[in-house]
Amino acid sequence: MEVANVITAFASVATAVIAGLALYTWKREFIGKKKIELAAEIMLAACELQDVYIHARIPAISKDEIDEAHKWIKAEKESHPTNADVYPERLQYLVPHRRLEQQREVLDRFRSLQNQAYIYWGKEIMSAFLKLTSYNLIILQASKDLYYGKDTPEYEHLHDIIFYKMKDGQIVSGDKISTDINNVVEEFRRNLEPLYMDKRSKWCP
DSSP, X not given: OHHHHHHHHHHHHHHHHHHHHHHHHHXXXXXXXXXXXXXXXXXXXXXXXXXXXXXXXXXXXXXXXXXXXXXXXXXXHHHOTTTOOOOGGGGGGGHHXXXXXXXXXXXXXXXXXXXXXXXXXXXXXXXXXXXXXXXXXXXHHHHHHHHHSOXXXXXXXXXXXXXXXXXXXXXXXXXXXXXXXXHHHHXXXXXXXXXXXXXXXXXXX
């Protein structure tokens, strides 16, 4: 009976150890899978946000966009008479603002990933998140400042924030805002790409 009891006790301990190892392995695999999926999701969201910034700063503006900006600022004037004025000759400056607002869900989706990213990558990746999202506010503010400001030299630098520089109908290479945004996206790529190397062709070119 004693031998049987020892064998039974040993079997129970062995079963518990095996179960513990299995659980540990499962947790590692599960966490690893979640981390890979999150890395891919963040990278895709970063590229989408970069595309939003690119589109917002295109200097070519359609009549429909001007009309939409006009309707929006008139509605703002009615809602906040002391905080909004209608300047038809400056409506083009509001177009980047409207383009960003129309794609607000892309920014919100990107921001929603921040807390999850912090769990896996800590403060370093949070810095990249904050840098990339900050360009939304930078472009929005420059757009409003140009619209409400006067055509004086102190506002000239804002043109380069809300619109690409153009020469002979082409976007000038080396645009600072685009370069800075691309550098942040590349920072995400360096941190996240090793986790999904076999899937990288699905996201940024």
